[in-house]
Amino acid sequence: xxxxxxxxxxxxxxxxxxxxxxxxxxxxxxxxxxxxxxxxxxxxxxxxxxxxxxxxxxxxxxxxxxxxxxxxxxxxxxxxxxxxxxxxxxxxxxxxxxxxxxxxxxxxxxxxxxxxxxxxxxxxxxxxxxxxxxxxxxxxxxxxxxxxxxxxxxxxxxxxxxxxxxxxxxxxxxxxxxxxxxxxxxxxxxxxxxxxxxxxxxxxxxxxxxxxxxxxxxxxxxxxxxxxxxxxxxxxxxxxxxxxxxxxxxxxxxxxxxxxxxxxxxxxxxxxxxxxxxxxxxxxxxxxxxxxxxxxxxxxx
Amino acid sequence: xxxxxxxxxxxxxxxxxxxxxxxxxxxxxxxxxxxxxxxxxxxxxxxxxxxxxxxxxxxxxxxxxxxxxxxxxxxxxxxxxxxxxxxxxxxxxxxxxxxxxxxxxxxxxxxxxxxxxxxxxxxxxxxxxxxxxxxxxxxxxxxxxxxxxxxxxxxxxxxxxxxxxxxxxxxxxxxxxxxxxxxxxxxxxxxxxxxxxxxxxxxxxxxxxxxxxxxxxxxxxxxxxxxxxxxxxxxxxxxxxxxxxxxxxxxxxxxxxxxxxxxxxxxxxxxxxxxxxxxxxxxxxxxxxxxxxx
Numbered sequence: 001x002x003x004x005x006x007x008x009x010x011x012x013x014x015x016x017x018x019x020x021x022x023x024x025x026x027x028x029x030x031x032x033x034x035x036x037x038x039x040x041x042x043x044x045x046x047x048x049x050x051x052x053x054x055x056x057x058x059x060x061x062x063x064x065x066x067x068x069x070x071x072x073x074x075x076x077x078x079x080x081x082x083x084x085x086x087x088x089x090x091x092x093x094x095x096x097x098x099x100x101x102x103x104x105x106x107x108x109x110x111x112x113x114x115x116x117x118x119x120x121x122x123x124x125x126x127x128x129x130x131x132x133x134x135x136x137x138x139x140x141x142x143x144x145x146x147x148x149x150x151x152x153x154x155x156x157x158x159x160x161x162x163x164x165x166x167x168x169x170x171x172x173x174x175x176x177x178x179x180x181x182x183x184x185x186x187x188x189x190x191x192x193x194x195x196x197x198x199x200x201x202x203x204x205x206x207x208x209x210x211x212x213x214x215x216x217x218x219x220x221x222x223x224x225x226x227x228x229x230x231x232x233x234x235x236x237x238x239x240x241x242x243x244x245x246x247x248x249x250x251x252x253x254x255x256x257x258x259x260x261x262x263x264x265x266x267x268x269x270x271x272x273x274x275x276x277x278x279x280x281x282x283x284x285x286x287x288x289x290x291x292x293x294x295x296x297x298x299x300x301x
Numbered sequence: 302x303x304x305x306x307x308x309x310x311x312x313x314x315x316x317x318x319x320x321x322x323x324x325x326x327x328x329x330x331x332x333x334x335x336x337x338x339x340x341x342x343x344x345x346x347x348x349x350x351x352x353x354x355x356x357x358x359x360x361x362x363x364x365x366x367x368x369x370x371x372x373x374x375x376x377x378x379x380x381x382x383x384x385x386x387x388x389x390x391x392x393x394x395x396x397x398x399x400x401x402x403x404x405x406x407x408x409x410x411x412x413x414x415x416x417x418x419x420x421x422x423x424x425x426x427x428x429x430x431x432x433x434x435x436x437x438x439x440x441x442x443x444x445x446x447x448x449x450x451x452x453x454x455x456x457x458x459x460x461x462x463x464x465x466x467x468x469x470x471x472x473x474x475x476x477x478x479x480x481x482x483x484x485x486x487x488x489x490x491x492x493x494x495x496x497x498x499x500x501x502x503x504x505x506x507x508x509x510x511x512x513x514x515x516x517x518x519x520x521x522x523x524x525x526x527x528x529x530x531x532x533x534x535x536x537x538x539x540x541x542x543x544x545x546x547x548x549x550x551x552x553x554x555x556x557x558x559x560x561x562x563x564x565x566x567x568x569x570x571x572x573x574x575x576x577x578x579x580x581x582x583x584x585x586x587x588x589x590x591x592x593x594x595x
Contacts, residue, residue, distance in 0.1 A: 035397045039405060042390075045468070046409050052436060053423050065432075069439045107322075115319035122315070123306045130320070137327055139577055141529045143553045143570040147563045148333035149326065151344035171326030174319055193306065203311035232416040234532040235550075239558070250418045254536055263432070268422070275419045283414050287407045290414060295477050298522045 053276075056269035057081070064265040080270035084256075090271050092245065093252030100162050100237075100248060101230045104169035108177050109223050111170070116181025117211050121193050122203060131182060137175030142235045145172075150239060164240035165248070172236070173226045176297055180225075184218040185211070221293040224286065228279065228294070249275050331574075337567035344563065355568040365569065367544060368552040372576075375462070375548060376527040382467045383523050384516065387474025392504065394475065395482045406479065409472035417469070421536030424465045428452060455545030458538050462546060466533055474519055481515025482508070524580050528573070549573045 056064070057080055058073035085091045119131050145168075153164040192214070196206040212219070237248040247255070256271050283290055341351040359365055390409065394402035412420065428451040429435035438448040451457045485508065493507045509516075531550040534540065540547035540555075547555075549569055557566030 032397075035393070038393070039398075043405070043408060046412065046472070049423060049427060049436075049468075050411075052427075056426075069434065069436050111319035111322060114315040118312050118316035121306070122308070122312055124309075124312055130316070133328070134323065137323065139525065139581055140327070140331060141550065141570070141573050141577060142531075143550055143566075144334050144574045145327055145330035146334075146554075147337055147344075147557055147567055147570070148330035151563075152330075154344050167322070167326055171322050174323050174327075178319060197305035203305060203308050204314055207311075207315060228414055232418075232532070234418055234535060235554075238535075239554075250416055250532075253416075253418050253422065256422075265426075265433075269426075272419045272422055275416050279414045279416065283411060287410070291407070291410050291476050294413065294473065295480065298473075298477055298518075 050276075053269060053272060056265065057273045059266055059269070061264060061266055080266035081274065083264075084267040084271040084274060088256060088267050088271055089244070089247075089252060090249070090256075090274055093247050093249040094274070096162060096241075096246055096252075097231060097248040097250075100165040100169065101227065104166050104173065104230055105223055105226055107166070107170045108173040108226050109219055112174050112177030112222070113181050113212060113215070113219055114207060115174070115178045116185055117207050119178065120182040120185035121188075121190070121207075121211065131178070134175045134178045137172075138179065142172065146235075146239050153240065159240075160243060160246070162241075162246060165237060168236050168240065169230050169233070173229065177222050177226065180222050180296060181215070181218065184215050188214055221289055221296070224282070224290055225293040225297045227282070228290070231278065334567045335571060337563050338571055339564070341562065341564040343557075343561045346561070348564070351564055355564050358565060359568045359572060364544065364547075364552060365549075365572070368547050368549045368569075369572075371546060372528060372530075372548040372550075372573075374459075375530060376524055378463055379466050379470075379527045379530075380520060380523040382463065383470050383474045384478075384519050386467060386471040387478050387519065388512075388516065390471060390475035391478035391482050392508075394479050402479075406472075406476060410476055411472065412469045413473045415469070417532035418536045420465065420469055421533050424461065424468075425452070425537060428461050452538055453542055455542060458542065458546050462534060462537060465537060466530075469533070474523070477519055477522070478512065478515055481512045485511050521581065525577060528577050528580065549576075 052070070055073055058076050059067075059080075060074075063071070063074060115134075119127050119134075149164070149168060153159050153167075158164050158167075188211075192210060193203075193206055196210055197203070201209070232250065233248075234250045234254070237251045238254075241247050241251055244252075244255070253271055253275050256268055337348075338355050339351060339353070340348040341354070342348040394406055398405060427436040428438070430438055430448050430450045430453070434442065434448055437451070442448060449457060451461050489511070490503070490507065493503055498507060529550060530548055531554070534546055534548060534551060538546045540551050544552075550573065553566050553569040553573065556562050556569060
């Protein structure tokens, strides 16, 4: 600025910027056209199928058969949703999913965070090995544990309840949770827990009143990631729920078409929308955290 | 100090429950399942000792060969597609959109959180031909191309699976690779630009080498995930037409629960697990060697 005022020029305000702008601006604009075009295509490809799905959930069977596929629905009423929820049993399936998901999440968080604390903060021989044993569990495909578990649940008499789902989800969710929580506890300064020990707190107490609260943000993220894994799971739910009354939302939706005989488009689209809705709402409010959490849990594949 | 931090009771109370559940419902079943490979029969009819018959069958069964070939084909195509599209998107985020990329990133990531079954049914309807043309065939008809029976033919069904899984997951890999690209220090890029590196040149000689570690880990995550593919294929094609799109995971599931052969099912599961293990170890080793060379 001082240099500008020293040299008298005709352009009053910004002597360096003014002559440049008319020269580069159209070029810059043209350069950005391919970028903007590719973003537009990208958004259409990613978003349009979902809009089409949403519109379809309001169409009648007649509109599906006789109007062009991209036509808008003639009216926005919730008949299809009511039909899917009651006749299509989606209500029962959502209930089953909640009954299976919430206790599993609670157990995964409680056990997993405590184990992460014990493996990272507490000092003992062999903790590295135990952490590795947990890590190995991330890689094992679900197919490798299904058959023994199926036999065991059958022999113990748990078949016909949702307990097999809760137990299996907890066990398969633990490796990633322990691994992620150990990483988060690594970032907490050890002095905090040493000070607590000096003040006479037992380590169990230190975990519940210091350790857990200090990482509660991370706990929330991990719980969110596990929610998506459990809610969206098909393999485990398909294996252990051989009875339609116990189906989770994913299994129920998979068999949805079959129940109506001929394809009832409207209710099916509405059922898909209901299934999508839960994750959509969570993502709407917590998208940054979900993205960070899922990227952090990428090892699971 | 270490007495308190190494308190045996605290370790038992805090680690015990997790270790117990993990051991009983995961570690033990892995070995138990490996034991099943020597048996035939199932939990309801009872088991008989079969020796190595399951393994002999495994190596001569054309269904296993077909499923293995499909699994490998799927893993290779999807891994390349996911990482390549994700990398292009992340470059777009970092260098074209810069600070304003947050909204686009969030939107493109969205399909990642959707239930796979929901997405698969949506794609089934989009690529439908009978009784009603779906979105894709209607669009083809509009430009004068006839309808295609996408899911009625092995190779087009494979194409639909690939399109769907890339649609679902490219936002995820974009975000994963984005975090790696953002970590590249600005002064390195700035000095490269001052030295005259532009566009593709800059990407090939500066950005690509610097983002190699995060690219390699993306490839590992992708292969590890794609070898285990189950949900999307079950919901989209159910392995068909015929068995043209049946991966090992689905073949194992069918063998065990439709045909009730736990021993043979476990053998297929073991093959799958070993495949995952080999790939993970192989890539970890080769990536480590490359990194030390640089």
